[in-house]
Amino acid sequence: MxxxxxxxxxxxxxxxxxxxxxxxxxxxxxxxxxxxxxxxxxxxxxxxxxDTTWSLRERKYARQIAKGAQHWEKKWQKITDRLDRGDEASLKLAVIEAGGIFFQVLQFVAPGESTEERLEKADKQRLVSYERIFEAQRLRDFIIHNPKTGLTHQQAQEAIGSFEQGLKELEYL
Missing domain, CATH: 1.20.5 (Single alpha-helices involved in coiled-coils or other helix-helix interfaces)
Incomplete structure (x- = not known):
């Protein structure tokens, strides 16, 4: 053996x-x-x-927000100051800047190629005012592409209110 x-x-x-x-x-x-x-x-x-990197981007942005919360508040205060001025140029600039802040936040919350794609990817339960934001975004784009168009105080106030509501729903303002 x-x-x-x-x-x-x-x-x-x-x-x-x-x-x-x-x-x-x-x-x-x-x-x-x-x-x-x-x-x-x-x-x-x-x-x-x-998209597992979403949570990493979200944490990174949350740190930026925590460090620069006063920075965002100052930017939003400038927007409300422009809205209070009431002249058409200030209203247009306020709408454009409010949309810019919202879309900076949206880049971290819902990745995508275009703003429309990001809005669609954003959780509809999390972003209840989706339709209002989409309309405000259309107005913002129209102002950017047609600078000679007129803008009323009411339109600007509604658009900025929509962006503000969206930022509150996303818990960034």
Missing amino acids: LQFFFDFYENFYDYLISDDWARVILILKIISWVTSIFFMFLIVVLLKRS
Whole structure:
């Protein structure tokens, strides 16, 4: 019985030092490299699709907000000051700046290529005033693309109110 184990060990050792074993190892190495590359690619694709970096971006932005809360309050105060002035140029600038602040926040909350895509990705339960914000965004874009168009105080107040409501719903103001 002991001789059987010695013979088995000798045959196994001879196989391990033979060229056949080297070929087997080479094939196993190639297969392991290919599967490793495939799984790395799969991980990257799945991470992009699931947008796991959202929480990291959200935390980073929350830190920025916490550090610069006075900065955002000052910016929003400038917007309300412009709204209170009442002249058409100030109203237009107030709407554009309010939309700018909202869309900066929206970039972190709902990633996407365009503003419309970000608004659609934003959770409708979290962003109840979606329709109002979308209308305010349309008005903002119209002002930007048609600077000679007229703007009433009421329109500006509604648009800025929509952006403010959206920021409050997203808990950034």
